[in-house]
Amino acid sequence: xxxxxxxxxVSVAQIMLVAAMAIVxxxxxxxxxxxxxxxxxxxxxxxxxxxxxxxxxxxxxVVYFEAALVIGMIGFVATVALAKFLMRGEVIE
Amino acid sequence: MMHPAMDMPVWVAALVAFxxxxxxxxxxxxxxxxLRLPSxxxxxxxxxxxxxxxxxxxxxxxxxxFSVASSRLAIHEILIGIFVxxxxxxxxxxLARAALHRDRAEANGEAPPKHNPEHR
Numbered sequence: 001x002x003x004x005x006x007x008x009x010v011s012v013a014q015i016m017l018v019a020a021m022a023i024v025x026x027x028x029x030x031x032x033x034x035x036x037x038x039x040x041x042x043x044x045x046x047x048x049x050x051x052x053x054x055x056x057x058x059x060x061x062v063v064y065f066e067a068a069l070v071i072g073m074i075g076f077v078a079t080v081a082l083a084k085f086l087m088r089g090e091v092i093e
Numbered sequence: 094m095m096h097p098a099m100d101m102p103v104w105v106a107a108l109v110a111f112x113x114x115x116x117x118x119x120x121x122x123x124x125x126x127x128l129r130l131p132s133x134x135x136x137x138x139x140x141x142x143x144x145x146x147x148x149x150x151x152x153x154x155x156x157x158x159f160s161v162a163s164s165r166l167a168i169h170e171i172l173i174g175i176f177v178x179x180x181x182x183x184x185x186x187x188l189a190r191a192a193l194h195r196d197r198a199e200a201n202g203e204a205p206p207k208h209n210p211e212h213r
Contacts, residue, residue: 016117023125065173083188
């Protein structure tokens, strides 16, 4: 009984997160400006991180947690570097 | 290998399911708002729905699940929660400042002019 509840919830959550990633990638392609694309990338990796944690609950393994942590850190650095590039025209001054 | 959800109480499974679906639903609502809102300064508010309670819901569900499955306190997901909560305001503030700078440099009417307190 509890396995059925859990697997249904994990499937529904995965479908919702993949739909969110698809919607965000539409905005990433449409634009209209560079800051919209960067914000889309930021939202995209947050959703990918949530999807990985949901995979971890679905399979009962802990390895997905580490992948999610690495995605979070690298995504933060990438977004800050891109925003700095928009502001100044170069990343490291 | 058996999945740990087989011998889990029903109410724990229902709690984990509720938090997972709540987090995923909030992330989806944030993504829809990000697609539909008209200007960038309104659009930048929408994804924070996913980074506050979207992250919170999924991480709470995962914490409860792994704590019950391994029958000890497993709260390492709180690392991701704290990290995202700390870093999201920084990234969004830098991005909004960059957008403001670009709109003011082009003077395209998207952003108000810079307020100068010396000439009041």
